Amino acid sequence: MEHVTADDLLDVLLAGGRRAERATHVRHLPAREGRRGAWPAWADADLVRGYRALGIEAPWQHQVQAAQAARDGRHTVLATSTGSGKSLAYWLPALTAVRERRAAGTLDPGRIETAQRQAGVLYLCPTKALAADQLAALERLLAAAQVRDVRVAQCDGDTSQDERRWIRDHADVVLTNPDFLHFSLLPQHQRWSRLLASLQYVVLDECHAFRGVFGAHVALVLRRLRRLAEAYGASPVFVLASATTADPAASAARLLGVDPDEVEAVTDDASPAGRKTVVLWQPPELPGRGPDSGAPWASLLPDEDPWATPGEPEDRPRRTATAEIADLLADLVAHGARSLAFTRSRRAAESVATTTREHVGALDPALRGAVQAYRGGYLPEERRGLERAIRDGSLRALATTNALELGVDISGLDAVLIAGWPGTRVSFWQQAGRAGRAGADGLVALVAREDPLDTYLVHHPEAVLDAPVEATTFDPGNPYVLAPHLCAAAAERPVRADELALFGPRAAAVLEELTEHGVLRRRASGWYWTHAEPASRLTDLRGAGGDPVRVVESGTGRVLGTVDAASSDATLHPGAVYVHQGATFVVDDLHAADHVALVTRREVDYGTWARWLTTTAVVDVRDERAWGPVAWHLGTVDVTSQVLGFQRKHLPDLQVLGYEDLELPPRTLRTTSVWWTVPASVLEEAGVTLEALPGALHAAEHASIGLLPLLATCDRWDLGGLSTALHPDTGEATVFVHDAHPGGAGFAERGFELGAAWLAATRDAIAACACATGCPACVQSPKCGNANHPLDKAAALRLLDAVLRHARA
Structure with missing residues (x-):
């Protein structure tokens, strides 16, 4: 698609006006001129020549500012937009230091300290894919600079022992991830003493990804690293690269375990940006239980999450975000645009890719191969091949999970589609930043799922486009x-x-x-x-609760991918359908002790949805407050879940084909929860009868979980909940909302602090929804284990009104 403009792409999305009513808001973000700086006088001349050979005549001002701060020995965080060239800001001072120290050793080889202590650099990022991408970019730079005396290597769990030995003995720059640091490098620090003793710079790339429980783990790994480096006589400077976040200096300081005054934050983005068009989009209501006949290739795809169980609302449901995204992506591909479609789960990525291939194949069979899925769980060589293909244009579209949100260098994309709110504004702008990189025009469309928060956001553009981005939250003291x-x-x-x-x-x-x-x-x-x-x-830094389960094809022994242990019962139980690059496999057996699921390739026309039972027990109460007779609590709970069976549902119409029981062991999570209790007097005041009570509590629980991410830096999938008309530990009607992470992640605590504001937003979201009896846009949940039953929207409103009256009193 030559010289594509944002207006061209918007017209493709709107289908010449036929889909115009689905766009709830269109915002044009103006282009931004770039501001150049001068190469620092201390910068290595060969490296500067290398950057110029790669087309970078002069750095942007923010790159110079951050590089100078790091050179001056200050911990530095660079928080600017996707594609703003953050890597130059840390590689320029780090590689210059390596070359200076090597030159000093060459000039005065007799000095013991120059012989033993070179300048070591450790690069840490959240994923192996990003480390591999940085390694390739670094090798391109060194080749362009004709620099042969800097030894660079990637080292992680896939690296052989022989390679590790060479890296320990010779590498100047080691690219890895916090997991390798935790499991291998720090426990075997004597073997890595050469690197630790010479450590001058530590780079943390995409550090905004270190949030929640994962962020707390990484913060403590970094404290262990600092402690050992000091023991070997090193005091490295930390350089952090982040998406634009609120108060990056405070977040970086908490990550490193230093005072915020010791961190210099660089936030003024001087890179150029093309004109960007942002569209907020709500799929249409379906005319009935059948496919959306108004679409050129109608299909109903299963909802995004593997635990999803669609309800049976009396109101007309809306088309799923996955089905809508597949249509839009197909139109963009057919018009020659290069695009990414971000989805909320692995299943959704596979579904969107498969359906988009069908759509474009009907127009031109040659286009089928131009669309693929990309997600975690693929083998490394598969991911590398897909990254190369979208870069060189042999692929026009990838349907991806947030695995491509982080800094893998994929530029020159025309459009980004986002199926459902990604959880935070930081993530939204990171994903949006993939469109129109390198100063070109780009289009971004956020397509709402039927979810209270998504529905709210596409009708309140100021909450997406005008509100400040969140600070990165995590608690190293958990x-x-x-x-x-x-x-x-x-x-x-x-x-x-x-x-x-x-x-x-x-x-x-x-x-x-x-x-x-x-x-x-x-x-x-x-x-x-x-x-x-x-x-x-x-401990496991990713909080997966055990080793990932490998998915192995029975007949060939081929490893198709991996699934984290916590999700394996629901997604890899015997009889489950597993999708890999559009091919369907049926699980024959799950060997939990060996972390292996055996699958057989089979063409099936159905999907599987797990059913499970959850119970919550109060362990202790940390804090409490009273709104008259209504009591609020914060404390520790044990959440026990057990997958009981699964439904088979025909695709694409989701007609139930049957149910099968399973015998799987329960799993218990000890975590932090907020809960509120309502005595009989308040229920009577609200006019909520004993018969209506379960539906009222259940609806209020679902809606409150959907709205908490607006107030806390979290995602709906970071939370869980339970509601009951009579809980044995409280003796009253109770609603629990808990963190879905061992020990908690601070989200329930935030809900406790903002109780009245949180419940008021919940009440308003339910009241504002036009449905009569409750729908996925207000009180139904895509991850309900009880098939969204019972739910009573009207009773939930009366209950919340009564509770909030006591809060105001």
Whole structure:
């Protein structure tokens, strides 16, 4: 598509006006001129020549500012837009330092310190894919600069022992991820002493991705790294690259465990940006239970989440976001645009890719191969091939999970489609930034799912486009996260009393508890790990709750991909349908102990949806407050879930074909929850009868989970909930909303702090929905284990009104 403009792309989306009513808002963001700076005088001349050979005549001003701060020895965070060239800001000072130290050793080879201490650089990012992408870019730069004396290598769990040995002995720049640091490098620090002793720069790329429980884990890994580097005599400068976030200096400081005054934040983006058109989009109502006859290729796709169970509302449902995205993506591909479609789950990515291929294949069979899916769980070589293909244009479209949200360098894209609110404004702008990179025009469309928050946002554009982005939230003091990292630190090197400040104010109490339970031993010189097994195995940074389950084809032994342990019961149970690049497989057996699911290739015309039962038990109450007779609590709960069986549903019409029982063990999650209780007097005041009560509580629970992400930096999938007319631990009608992470992630705590504002927003979202009895846009949940039954929208409104009256009083 030559010289494509945002107006051309918008016309494709609107189908010449036939779909105009689906666009709830269109915003044109103006182009931005770039502002150049000068190459710093200290910059290595060969590297500058290399950048110029790659087309970078001069750096942008923000790149110069960040590079200078790092050069001056200050921890630095660069928080600018996608495609603004953040990598130059950290590679220029880091590689210059490597070459300077090597030159000093060459000029004065007799000095012991120059022989032993080169300038080491450690690059950390959230994913292996991003590290591989950075390695390729770094090698291109060094080749263009004709620099042969900088040794660069990627090292992670896939790296062979021979390669690791060479990297430990020779590499100047090591690219890896926090997981490798936690499981391998830090526990074996004696082997990595050369790198640790010479460590001058540590780069943290895409550091806004380190949030929630994962962020807390990474923060503690970095404290362990700082502690060991200091033991080897190094004091590295940390350079962080982030998407635009609120208060990046405070987030970076919390990640590193330093005072915010020690971090310099660079936020003024001087890179050019093309004109961008942002469209907020709501799929149409369906005329009945059948396909949307108004669309050129109608289909009803299953909802985004593998745990999803669509309800049976009396009101007309809207077309699913996945079906709508497949239509829009097909139109863009047919018109020659290069596009990404971001989806909320692996299943949705596969569904959108498969359906889009069918659509474009009907127009031109040669276009079938131009559309593929991209998601986590693919093997590394598959992902690399897809990345190359979308870069060189041999692929026109990828339907992807947020695996492509982070900084893999894919530029020159015309359009980005986003199926459902991605959870935060930071993620939204990161995904949107893939469109129109390098100063070209771009189109972004956010397509609403039937979800209270999505519906609210596409009708309130100011909440998406005008509100500031969120700060990155995580809690390194979470005892469920802190305890295993203190054990890992003690195993690496006994923890001394004067080091406790590094691990935060809760460290002393957690160490005392670990000592009481015999996990650690206290000596005069510190706390020691005395067990044979590695302490690093006590925790998993990704919070997956165990090793991922490998999906293996029975007949060939081929590994198709992986699924995290927590989701395996619902997605890889015997009889489940697993989709890989459009091909369907049926699970024969799930061997949980061996972390393997065996599957057989079969063409089927149905999907599978798990049914499960959840119970919640109160462990302790941390805080409470009263709104008259209504009580609010914050504390620890045990959430026990068990997959009981699954439905087979015909595709695409979702007609139920049958149900099958399963015998799988329960899983228990200890986490943080907020809950509120309502006595009989308030129920009577609200006019909620005993018969209507379960539906009222259930509807209020669903809607409140849907709205909390507007107030806390989280996503609906970071939360869970339960409502019951009489809970054994409270003795009253109760609604629980809990963090879906071990120990909690701070989201329930935020809900407790903002209780009245949260419930008022929930009440308003339900009242504003035009449906009569409740729909996915207000009280139905895409992840309900009870098939969205019972739900009573009217009773939920009366209940929330009564509760809020007491809050105001």
